[in-house]
Amino acid sequence: xxxxxxxxxxxxxxxxxxxxxxxxxxxxxxxxxxYQQALGQGPQFIFQYYEEEERQRGNxxxxxxxxxxxNYSSELNVNALLLGDSALYLCASSFKDxxxxxxxxxxxxxxxxx
Amino acid sequence: xxxVTQPDIHITVSEGASLELRCNYSxxxxxxxxxxxxxxxxxxxxxxxxxxxDTLVQGIKGFExxxxxxxxxxxxxxxxxxxxxxxxxxxxVRNSGNTPLVFGKGTRLSVIA
Numbered sequence: 001x002x003x004x005x006x007x008x009x010x011x012x013x014x015x016x017x018x019x020x021x022x023x024x025x026x027x028x029x030x031x032x033x034x035y036q037q038a039l040g041q042g043p044q045f046i047f048q049y050y051e052e053e054e055r056q057r058g059n060x061x062x063x064x065x066x067x068x069x070x071n072y073s074s075e076l077n078v079n080a081l082l083l084g085d086s087a088l089y090l091c092a093s094s095f096k097d098x099x100x101x102x103x104x105x106x107x108x109x110x111x112x113x114x
Numbered sequence: 115x116x117x118v119t120q121p122d123i124h125i126t127v128s129e130g131a132s133l134e135l136r137c138n139y140s141x142x143x144x145x146x147x148x149x150x151x152x153x154x155x156x157x158x159x160x161x162x163x164x165x166x167x168d169t170l171v172q173g174i175k176g177f178e179x180x181x182x183x184x185x186x187x188x189x190x191x192x193x194x195x196x197x198x199x200x201x202x203x204x205x206x207v208r209n210s211g212n213t214p215l216v217f218g219k220g221t222r223l224s225v226i227a
Binding site: 004031033035040041042043044045048056058090092094096100101102103104105106107108110 | 146148156157212214217
């Protein structure tokens with residue numbers, strides 16, 4: 001049973017560029033959430049996708065956008081990259097209709113903006 | 115708004131010693147509480163969770179946590195620490211309705227011989 005998988009594992013981009021990160025949820029899960037974890041900090045919620053729509057959003061600018069596909073996989077897009085966007089980006093999956101489902105996390109994508 | 119406080123940024127314990135990591139939360143109703151562990155360069159692994167019922171919950175790797183409503187706390191404990199327990203530990207809270215997790219800033223655990 002595959003867990004949450006993310007790609008790529010590492011990425012280096014230049015300020016102003018755009019980046020796309022990918023996530024496949026744990027088998028059977030239908031909800032995907034994205035978190036940003038800056039160095040030395042706890043993860044911060046970016047947004048959550050269910051039924052191919054953004055359902056909830058944290059305090060992140062519109063430069064951060066996403067998408068969910070019919071197979072429940074998801075992408076996180078960040079435009080006009082800033083140095084402060086350097087972080088570990090974590091994807092997590094769960095069941096939408098099971099209120100007590102804990103999140104299952106992937107190993108993350110380490111994004112470095114130079 | 116919900117918040118989580120982990121007062122200890124870094125803790126060092128000797129192998130075989132007991133461990134307690136502190137977590138306090140701010141939330142009006144009974145929250146759903148979680149502890150996750152993160153090894154360097156890795157994602158988050160769920161150690162244990164509390165939703166309702168018995169306030170002492172058992173998790174994986176010999177960890178346990180106790181929910182104390184009167185103190186708004188959910189401290190993580192382990193009676194005997196192993197060197198492999200060295201990692202970053204995060205406490206997290208959310209309410210019902212599949213709402214987002216709110217994390218603390220984490221406590222880094224170092225284990226010495």
